[in-house]
Amino acid sequence: MGFWVKDKAFYKKMAAIAIPLALQNLINVGVGLLDTVMLGQLGEVAMSGSSLGNQIGFIYQIMNLGLTAGAGVLTSQYWGRKDPASIRKVMSMAYKISMTLATIFTILALTIPDTLMRFYTEEPQVIAEGARYLRVIAFTYWVSGFTMTSMSILRTVGTVKITLYMYIVSFFVNVFFNYCLIFGHFGFPAMGIVGAAIATVIARIVECAIIVVYVFHIDKKICFQVRDLFQKIDRSILGIYMRYGAPVLCNEMLWSIGSTMLSVIMGHMGSSFVAANSICQVIFQCTSVINQGVGQAAGVMAGNTIGEGKYKRARNQSLTLFVLSIGFGIVSSLVMFAIRTPVIDLYKVTEDTRVIAFAIMDMMCILVIFQAISSINMFGTLRGGGDSKYVLFFDVTSMWFFSVPLGWLAGLVFKWPVWLVYLCLRSGDF
Secondary structure (H helix, E strand, C coil): CCCCCCCHHHHHHHHHHHHHHHHHHHHHHHHHHHHHHHHHCCCHHHHHHHHHHHHHHHHHHHHHHHHHHHHHHHHHHHHHCCCHHHHHHHHHHHHHHHHHHHHHHHHHHHHCHHHHHHCCCCCHHHHHHHHHHHHHHHHHHHHHHHHHHHHHHHHHCCCCHHHHHHHHHHHHHHHHHHHHHHHCCCCCCCCCHHHHHHHHHHHHHHHHHHHHHHHHHHCCCCCCCHHHHHCCCCHHHHHHHHHHHHHHHHHHHHHHHHHHHHHHHHHCCCHHHHHHHHHHHHHHHHHCHHHHHHHHHHHHHHHHHHHCCCHHHHHHHHHHHHHHHHHHHHHHHHHHHHHHHHHHCCCCCCHHHHHHHHHHHHHHHHHHHHHHHHHHHHHHHHHHCCCHHHHHHHHHHHHHHHHHHHHHHHHHHCCCCHHHHHHHHCHHHC
């Protein structure tokens, strides 16, 4: 067995999956960039309120991603065996669990938004703005859950272009209604942070409508029908899913709670830190899209290859991807360093926030290399190949034994400099 994959078909397949996924991630990040830039014109309170208000949805999305990633391990292997009937059973089960989860989060966001916001910050103005945002954005959880579950499973059978087209349409819808509803253009009322939330709701409904039409009327691979939504859960498939999917779901749940704790630490350090982190996260996501795309492609390819029973080929591919992940990380770091100043300058923020943003960006330029390695090899190859317990152990322990306790000590107890606090908050990446 050679170390480096020389088969051109491997790279063509990886590019065919990774490039559309990277582009859709880039478009999604573009929406986030414009959201923060527009809200930044209203001041740091509005930006911080929306950032912290989105944390509830972030927990739901991460848990839902864990659910669909677990289902994706099964569907990619079933696709490798050419078994669409089993894929439909997994898909039906995933929809049921996702919608149940969405209902729980929607009820919490609508009934106790102020209580949820107080968990993240003590600043009354940020709590008020965040609660206003949360009451509206809660209506996206149901439609987002259906869309995310569909996209994740479609990806495992090699269908990726529809999500790219969907995000292109969503991008323009979101930008248009953001412009109209935040500032009050074209006869619309100026609604500020609530306008941003309404624009997001409209965009998510459009996304869901597009994916519904594709899944039920256009797709010819899985052939999922409305009646499949009501079929009983197959106990044998549920047992297999629990073996592969439960560690993934547990992984994402514990990680998302840990990530929320990091947001709590930042929130209690003040709105300037939260606003600066919001800006930097957009830059980080923008320069990491190719890493995420390759990681998602690696998961699909590992699952498909193992489903075909070609274990040696899967190992050979994983070694090649490991080397490539280091290269992608270095390129991302260089791009991030090059664009950080012009992007930060887009925002209307105080000098204090600007200084914090640059301090965070310095650390991100280093951290992105490690993030690329983990995205492609842990969340891609290992999880896609079914080794979700290993990923669970290292992802959760790095978060709860390093990032959370060190971040809490550095930020709230010792009150160290910003760059060192951020390094401690992200120490789990190392």
